[in-house]
Amino acid sequence: MAKPLIHLLLVHVAWLRFALLAGLLLGEPLAAAAKNRLLVVGPDSVGYDQVLTAINDELEDEFDIIHRRVDRETPYVDFERNILEVQPDLLVLMDNVTVSYYRFFQDRHRGRLKFPPAIVTMALFVDQSIQGMENVVGVRYEVPPIVSLTHLRALVENPVERVGVLYRAEHTNYFNDQKILCQREGIELVGYKVEVTFQKGSGEAAGKIFSKEIRNGLKYLLTTEDVDVLLVLNDNKLLNERDVRNVWLPRLKRYRKPIIVGVETLMDIPNFGNFGVLPDHYGLGQTVGNLAIEIKENDFVITVRGATNPHSVQKHLDRKFAKKYLEITAEMLNEVDVLR
Amino acid sequence: MKWLGMKRIFLWCLLIGGLPALCFGQQRPKVYAFLPSNVRPHALQTLVGREAPDVDITFFGRFREFEVQVLQNKPDAVLTFPMVVEYMSQSESLGFKPLIQGLKNEKTDEPYVLLAVDRQIEVNAIDQTAIGVVSLMGRRQMGHFLADKFKVGKISIKTVTKLEDLLSLLQFEDVDAILVPESRLEYYKQRSKLNLVITRLPDVSYRLPMMFVSPELKEESQKTLREALEKLEPKVSNLLGVDQWQNR
Numbered sequence: 018m019a020k021p022l023i024h025l026l027l028v029h030v031a032w033l034r035f036a037l038l039a040g041l042l043l044g045e046p047l048a049a050a051a052k053n054r055l056l057v058v059g060p061d062s063v064g065y066d067q068v069l070t071a072i073n074d075e076l077e078d079e080f081d082i083i084h085r086r087v088d089r090e091t092p093y094v095d096f097e098r099n100i101l102e103v104q105p106d107l108l109v110l111m112d113n114v115t116v117s118y119y120r121f122f123q124d125r126h127r128g129r130l131k132f133p134p135a136i137v138t139m140a141l142f143v144d145q146s147i148q149g150m151e152n153v154v155g156v157r158y159e160v161p162p163i164v165s166l167t168h169l170r171a172l173v174e175n176p177v178e179r180v181g182v183l184y185r186a187e188h189t190n191y192f193n194d195q196k197i198l199c200q201r202e203g204i205e206l207v208g209y210k211v212e213v214t215f216q217k218g219s220g221e222a223a224g225k226i227f228s229k230e231i232r233n234g235l236k237y238l239l240t241t242e243d244v245d246v247l248l249v250l251n252d253n254k255l256l257n258e259r260d261v262r263n264v265w266l267p268r269l270k271r272y273r274k275p276i277i278v279g280v281e282t283l284m285d286i287p288n289f290g291n292f293g294v295l296p297d298h299y300g301l302g303q304t305v306g307n308l309a310i311e312i313k314e315n316d317f318v319i320t321v322r323g324a325t326n327p328h329s330v331q332k333h334l335d336r337k338f339a340k341k342y343l344e345i346t347a348e349m350l351n352e353v354d355v356l357r
Numbered sequence: 358m359k360w361l362g363m364k365r366i367f368l369w370c371l372l373i374g375g376l377p378a379l380c381f382g383q384q385r386p387k388v389y390a391f392l393p394s395n396v397r398p399h400a401l402q403t404l405v406g407r408e409a410p411d412v413d414i415t416f417f418g419r420f421r422e423f424e425v426q427v428l429q430n431k432p433d434a435v436l437t438f439p440m441v442v443e444y445m446s447q448s449e450s451l452g453f454k455p456l457i458q459g460l461k462n463e464k465t466d467e468p469y470v471l472l473a474v475d476r477q478i479e480v481n482a483i484d485q486t487a488i489g490v491v492s493l494m495g496r497r498q499m500g501h502f503l504a505d506k507f508k509v510g511k512i513s514i515k516t517v518t519k520l521e522d523l524l525s526l527l528q529f530e531d532v533d534a535i536l537v538p539e540s541r542l543e544y545y546k547q548r549s550k551l552n553l554v555i556t557r558l559p560d561v562s563y564r565l566p567m568m569f570v571s572p573e574l575k576e577e578s579q580k581t582l583r584e585a586l587e588k589l590e591p592k593v594s595n596l597l598g599v600d601q602w603q604n605r
Contacts, residue, residue: 167549170548303492
């Protein structure tokens with residue numbers, strides 16, 4: 018008795034799969050819906066919920082919003098099933114895992130399916146992650162220096178004119194773009210390129226050369242150039258645990274000027290970040306909302322290229338450092354989100 | 358022994374719970390406020406709370422948050438822009454009535470201007486212009502409201518939650534211009550070294566913030582609220598976007 022039932026079920030699943038694929042191939046949804054469908058895929062954790070809240074707040078009048086949880090533990094097949102089932106008019110991908118799944122999805126179905134436009138957010142280095150993908154645009158997670166620096170300048174009386182930035186050779190283009198943007202605001206970015214060519218030696222030897230380069234860079238920026246502010250980029254390689262402990266901290270211990278960081282953990286290290294400019298997750302969702310409307314109004318065609326910058330930030334300030342070394346009025350402290 | 362312990366706890370609770378009631382004589386009127394500002398909501402709450410201890414005021418930084426809390430908790434009063442209450446009243450019977458009106462330069466409305474980088478905005482072609490605005494009522498409603506103000510069928514807007522975020526829209530050229538109240542021009546000019554050019558809009562203004570109260574609110578509480586606003590330090594009133602309060 019059980020055999021025919023299983024058989025029926027399998028036939029039913031096969032039909033459903035066929036119908037869903039046919040729907041995508043024709044570019045028509047199976048059932049007519051009053052609103053366009055927006056599928057959001059990503060984790061459920063803290064931060065993501067804020068983005069999702071903003072997307073709901075901004076777009077609930079315009080779209081039927083469907084959220085499907087996809088994280089590191091979710092198998093790819095579930096991710097694919099979600100897209101095929103929902104057949105979204107617009108897709109929002111939150112984090113790097115969903116981006117890599119969607120890249121695989123595109124490779125797997127290229128030429129057979131029409132890919133809906135997709136917006137990527139909450140992913141690190143979004144410009145690189147979406148490169149080569151079809152119909153995808155991103156909202157950067159990293160706060161651009163121009164935003165961090167304008168906020169700092171508005172808060173304090175201390176000079177914010179020459180700002181030191183340590184960056185790796187791989188990020189030269191990024192640094193140059195930011196330098197131009199900052200110039201418009203009358204801020205000069207003074208860079209030190211950490212460039213190491215590993216010809217010989219073990220990994221440990223190479224690591225030592227790299228550490229030495231960071232040390233030289235910090236010495237150059239803080240002493241030779243005597244910059245007004247040090248801006249630390251979110252670069253895991255420059256900020257590896259060993260170098261933070263052995264190179265950064267000893268050098269920054271006696272530095273009495275603002276050190277801007279873009280992640281909360283660097284604010285937690287004593288004598289490291291004293292001014293944190295972190296992405297505002299609700300604001301990221303709002304930027305996604307702005308892009309979604311733009312795409313919808315353009316008949317679901319993406320006109321913007323690459324990635325958009327985040328507009329909203331959360332400002333964290335080290336209270337003790339500010340009191341001792343910054344010229345800041347009590348009134349301006351009211352513009353800070355978190356005083357630590 | 359156990360019973361005595363319980364009795365002691367009960368008496369403590371009575372004492373702690375009863376003290377505020379004895380001090381204030383009655384419950385403080387509960388006010389929800391939504392007035393986007395450069396000052397963070399928690400800081401505004403502290404500043405206003407300090408000057409108006411007889412009022413239980415909560416500031417919200419986002420419209421949706423404010424809307425949900427107002428509908429769920431039904432506060433005694435709300436402090437916000439009249440258009441926000443008007444919009445909320447379209448779908449829910451809130452029944453709030455105006456109590457006190459904010460004024461600036463003795464006027465109940467404030468003119469708004471467009472700020473753009475290096476150029477004036479062609480107001481005749483406003484429907485072709487992308488404008489950054491602080492969202493006061495959700496995106497769709499904000500779009501309708503502004504299209505109405507500019508007397509066009511449709512307007513292209515990008516919304517943000519905080520005043521400071523408008524500047525980022527200009528810095529990255531994501532919009533052609535931002536819409537700001539005239540009184541905030543200095544705020545933007547001080548923050549940025551971009552060449553910000555003003556386009557005056559003779560027909561575009563917003564009604565200034567008002568306090569609305571529930572029709573059931575007792576006259577005594579209404580008086581408390583009126584006095585609290587009227588006694589605010591000019592500096593604090595300015596943060597709320599007004600320089601004077603007028604009874605309605």
